[in-house]
Amino acid sequence: MIQNIIFDFGGVFVNLDTEAVPRGLRNYGLTAPGPDLISLSERYEKGELDSKTFLACAQKAIPGSQADEIREIWNQTIAYFPLERLDFLSKLKESGRYRMFLLSNTNALHIEQVQENMGKDVFEKFRGCFEAFYLSHEIGMRKPDPEIFSFVLKTNALQPENTLFIDDTQEHIASASRLGIKTWHLAVEKESILELDKYLY
Template structure:
């Protein structure tokens, strides 16, 4: 039996800022400005960390970009509706659950996390989760991995961590956790077969 730990964004859920912006806005320049002034900011990261509420973040975004006030409000009120499960990966969970324990370790905003956990029943398959906003830490900070290991008494050598970001995988490996870098060229199912967990 292994402990299999999943990231959420772009492993179990699609998170593509360009798609979100395309779904909400038509003007190219508006979309580019929003991408830079919302998604690619430390404010967005601090939402993940849980050090800012959505209300506080919205105010900061608007203070910095008053010309985009209406668009920022539309974006922050609606972006979570574009978080869709990656079906071919989610469908592996029941099979993996038969012989393994499943966990989540993810950087995620509180409001969006509550939204997806209430909407999708497959979260019931997980034995535990550590989410950034809750512990006020974000990957690849070492402490967030240590919390996962200690909270659930996981042995690093018996634990596989799946993430789409190399620096997050490296941070896990430094603690002795087996890292599995997921990029969509190879399916998650094939990666697990190579690891002999499927």
């Protein structure tokens, strides 16, 4: 029986424009983020770089770019937050049936954009639905590394067989599954978190 639920953030709750960065990079003659930019992004998500350093390093990887231009392109990834998802989450919390956690690969710039898009009151209500709110850049780990799942399980004394992890990235799902955690690979184009009941077995 599921007693605990670990939710991803982007894609599961907040809609993402996954083509925003590749689309923006085309203005600088790049068709997609190269290995250097991908590595930089992952280090930023682990909190190894602050935002100023990330933007400065990204400028070197994107010839002819300016820091404010990179910030704009970067943050266009964050789209809108459907309020029916907050209503659903609030009711789930009020039911008292599950311990609820958030586990997100993210960074300081994206979280700032999320708060701006959602508004302070909505964001705080959303955050308050969770027993713990784990952001990769704050805890120094990122999915799919097994250590991040082990950290959440151990810190909160969760049993993997009683825990459901929901994410829209297959690589993250596979990593959690190897630790015995129940999973739902949410297909964002076909499914919604509002269908959660189907996976609470």
